[in-house]
Amino acid sequence: MIANYGYKDGSGEYFIGIDTDKCNGCGDCVPVCPAKVLEMVADQYDPLSDKIVAAVREEERKKIKYTCAPCKPASGRALLPCMLACAPGAIAHSW
Amino acid sequence: MAEIQEYWRWTEYSWHHPEMDWRQGKRIAAGIDVGSVSSQALVLVDGQIFAFSNLRTGSNSPDSANNAIKTALKDTGMEIKDLQYTVGTGYGRVNVPFANRAITEIACHARGANFMAGPKVRTVLDMGGQDCKAIHCDERGKVTNFLMNDKCAAGTGRGMEVMADLLSIPIKDIGDLSFQVDEEPQPVSSTCVVFAKSEALGLMRSGWSKNMVLAAYCSAMAHRVSLLLGRIGVEDQFFITGGIAKNPGIVKRLEQELGIQAVKSQHDSQIAGALGAGLFADTLLQKGAQ
Incomplete structure (x- = not known):
């Protein structure tokens, strides 16, 4: 399942998509995020399974445009640490 | 008084x-x-x-x-x-x-949509009071993709309530009245509840009828949720849950825009x-x- 966390407003669409089928629950993405946006939780959208997956923390979901901004400079943008850390490639950013 | x-x-x-x-x-x-x-x-x-x-x-x-x-x-x-x-x-x-x-x-x-409208439902649109969710699910009702917009109340039941109050029209009549217009007006440019309210007042001052304003607002709202649905991809069959499912003014316009009919259910999809x-x-x- 692809869980999209984020929002859309007048300035654009800001979603972090986590593919829970690809996510292996390793948790490598959690410490590399300088803003501590991610956490490991039981899959909320499949309540009957016990799988642990990465998710965007509840309190960050409505402001990720700003929280993620330091990793996304207008020029000279490097690859995002969360995406680099994810071996199965489960994390995607929409902007 | x-x-x-x-x-x-x-x-x-x-x-x-x-x-x-x-x-x-x-x-x-x-x-x-x-x-x-x-x-x-x-x-x-x-x-x-x-x-x-x-x-x-x-x-x-x-x-x-x-x-x-x-x-x-x-x-x-x-x-x-x-x-x-x-x-x-x-x-x-x-x-x-x-x-x-x-x-x-x-x-x-x-899961509820899967039970109410059958296992063929792939796209569920929940138009709630304060947010709007587009959900893609499999034949067992398990979520495969979803998108939620809960940052603003545009395109939700709350927006409809504000409009009902502004125009003094009972909320249950809005859908039907929005079709009683000679021609479909241009959608209002803003679905933001606060801006739409001032835009509606402006339109009425320039001579629009209440029904025209409702039609313009309903089609703007239908367009907005269709964009949300577009991001996850709409697949037949399609089911609408939440209070707005009772408003034909939005449901019919959305069906027109998407080109598919929403599935009907026996019970209230709210x-x-x-x-x-x-x-x-x-x-x-x-x-x-x-």
């Missing part, structure tokens, strides 16, 4: 199965959906819908949950202590005092969240949950 009328107010009601004898049932599961605007309670006996209620959420979530379940169980002889397993969902899911577990409303809406929660409670009971 004239009596103040609350144009936004919709009918609260409850329903219970006229013949089913719950005392014969082995599993009694309940789902409580405490939303931002409305609360539903639903009771399943052996996996069949036994009773439900649909009320307005008050300022206090635990009270709303209690009222909802009491209203659903009224005249049935069942009491809260007879419920074997209860799942809370929705905006106030952690505040349901008698719930055994809380499950996110996205999983519940998909209970889909509570139904999904009840179904999860029922499954957990079967798995031996206490």
Whole structure:
């Protein structure tokens, strides 16, 4: 399942998509995020399974445009640490 | 002084199965959906819908949950202590005092839609009081992709309530009246509730009829949710849950824009969240949950 966390407003669409089928629950993405946006939780959208997956923390979901901004400079943008850390490639950013 | 009328107010009601004898049932599961605007309670006996209620959420979530379940169980002889397993969902899911577990409303809406409209449903649009969710699910009602917009109330039931109040039109009439126009007007440019309100006032001042304003607002709202749906991809069959599903002004315009018809269901699709929660409670009971 692809869980999209984020929002859309007048300035654009800001979603972090986590593919829970690809996510292996390793948790490598959690410490590399300088803003501590991610956490490991039981899959909320499949309540009957016990799988642990990465998710965007509840309190960050409505402001990720700003929280993620330091990793996304207008020029000279490097690859995002969360995406680099994810071996199965489960994390995607929409902007 | 004239009596103040609350144009936004919709009918609260409850329903219970006229013949089913719950005392014969082995599993009694309940789902409580405490939303931002409305609360539903639903009771399943052996996996069949036994009773439900649909009320307005008050300022206090635990009270709303209690009222909802009491209203659903009224005249049935069942009491809260007879419920074997209860799942809370929705905006106030952690505040349901008698719930055994809380499950996110996205999983519940998909599951509820799967039960109400059949396993062929792939796209579920939940237009709630304060947010709007587009959900893609598989044949078992399991979520495969979803998108939620809860940052702003544009394109939601709350926006409709504001419009009803502004134009002094009972909320249940909005959909039908929005079709009573000579020609479909341009959609309002803003679906933001605050901006749309001032835009509506401006249009009326320049001579638009109330029906024209409603038509313009409904089509703007339909367009907005169609964009949200576009991001996850719309697949037949398509089902709408939540209060806005009762507004033909939006549903028909959305169907036109998407080019597919929404599936109709026997019960009010506003209970889909509570139904999904009840179904999860029922499954957990079967798995031996206490």
